[in-house]
Amino acid sequence: MYPSETTFGPGQPERRNLSNDLATAVAAMIHRESLQPGDQLDSVKALAERFQVAVPTMREALRRLEAMGGVLLRHGSGVYVGDNVRRMVLPNPLSPKPTGGVLIELLEARLQIEPPIAALAATVRDPRGVGSMRSTLDEAQRCIAEGDEQLWLVNLNFHRAIAAAGGNTILAEVIDSIVFVHAEEQLEILRLHGDQERDFTEHRQITELIEEGDAQAARRAMAEHLDNVIQIVRRRLSD
Template sequence: MRIRPSAALEERIIELIHERDLAPGTAMPTEPQLMELLGASRNSVREAIRALQALGIVDIRHGYGTFVGQASLNALTASLVFRVRSRAGQRIRAIHDLVEIRELIETGLIGDVAKGRTSDARLAALEALVTAMAHDLGADRAFHALLYEGCGNELVLQLIGLFWDTYHDVEHILGEPADRTEEILANHRLIVSALRDRDPDAARDAMRLHFRDVRNRIARAESEAAAEPAPTVGAAADSPEAS
């Protein structure tokens, strides 16, 4: 073993996983074995394993043991939500940055998807998800996941899901959305139509149009926030939140 004794215990466990070339789903050494290998106490090993579980690096299956995890990026959703909500006075800007990154990823990818042939079955599934969006928010997430499912890039799918989940966890910061369901559905149908025609330019334009709605909502929220008078020191001290 070439595990550095000076590294944090979590890092040393990760090094052990790599050193032994343990694939996701493989059983980890037992707790007593980790204690002996790492020269650490039972409590220290347990704390390190719990920390790695939070990151998805290990998977604790009660009654079965500890296994190497998938390290899904979904574990980062809570961190991103915290990052946005903890930016006092800059939350809307943080949402803007989040949406901008997702738009860059999806606009770049959709052209590549449109260059290839999208099967009739997948086009039908995308159309069905668009119809379901009228009453099911989860259909929107599933739509964007299905768009890129054939790319063969698992990281892309996880990133898009991560940004989608984070945005919808903090969306309320932007205020109540206008009811523009029909226009939103129409925008998604434009994406499907571009895929059917195998038209990369039309696909990119449709995706930009889709994100334009979100960017306009963010811009309105920024304008409204800028127009609000700043609270005075006295008012802040008298407010219930200041107590």
Template sequence: MSVNEFVGHFLTKAHHPTPLGGRNAKHEGWSNPILKRSDHTTLEAPQRRGRNLVETVGQRLRNAIAKGDLKPGDKLPSESGLTQQHQVSRTVIREAIASLRADGLVEVRHGVGVFVLAPQAGLQKGFRSVDSNRVSSIIEMLEVRAAIEIEAAGLAASRSSPAQQELIFECLDTMNRQIAAGSSTVESDRAFHLAIADSTNNPRFRELLEAIGQQMIPRSLLQEEDVDISPPDYLSQIQSEHSLIARAIADGDDSAARDAMRTHLKGSQQRYRALIRRS
């Protein structure tokens, strides 16, 4: 079953979820004016046409790296410098850098800058082989994510700091705003899962997820330019599942966190398997 055929089924078979949930009242008012946000820089809601600009800037930077204009170890211009160079907003630059970082092309060093990484062979290349024309290939990727992220959620519940938990909730808030605005949530969804990986305080979890690349979020295969074509009720269902994961982590309940992540990722697998059976 091709992705194009899948879209038709997807738009008509979405679940009817519980309403969008914000954070638990227990976690309201978590803003920390002195918290320095880490390199999760995809959290601002993009403008409706921002996706095209993100992809354009990202491709320019990828081309510069591929041609050797930007070599391993080179430092990219500052955010303001890239903004002026490409004549786009800071949000576009942040999302483009986040995309490069997710694909293992650059490294963000806090307080220093963004640096080009040496090409990585083997594991990362293998994870990029998701076939967007085969729903079964997407399921394979989701199974790998489940093996990684269920345990990551449990460790995050046991080890995360208040600042890391706050970042997870910021990702939730960003997705809520983007859903309300009709903007794509793909990048902020990925930022949510990477924030959980970071909250394990074991860098290998982030490395494994970043090795999967942009296709870590299957909806990226169904996105039309900067518009997420997923039905609102489907996005609401996903967001409800995200909220349960975040609350369990913030409560320090490692068992509930694992269960919530298992429900989330196994549910995605079941939805895609149902499409295969109907095809």
């Protein structure tokens, strides 16, 4: 169930969940008003007033939706409904903070799914997906340099771009569904991992192998990357 606009204002949920709740509410508004991909929404300021939140808070929620393909933010133009809005499944805003066991299960599931997708991406090398991988790497580098908290969303976009580079829409939707349903878990994993530079370096290596068309090496690099994350998160959870 989506929260409505009346959820916000005085008595707001805690900051950790507010962006998720807002993103969910905006998605609900899009569905309720039968808006279609490409339709323009109100301005960020107008949406902030509608949901009774600060403009930066609304912008953060919209960027979360943009990372999931739910909306598109066009600089100097406005906010538009994204292509993925009709198949988005957003997390329950009342869900508790994810447990360590759930985080490990999520990573182990990704370890089974994503290495073969990386191999497929290296075989197909869909130009749009490869271009998106490069764009997200550039954006991740900027986030690291500037200390931008949106890095976690950019990293999720990187993994979505790999699926897109494989040219298989069903596999791309599988990765999307993981991103949509487990966004809070992904954020917690990034916080526990803590090593932004190492994460970026491993992402860049995977990108280069995919671009070179080395399917086996790309598969192996993705498996090693996710296994490294699992080991680090396990250690952090046991500290």
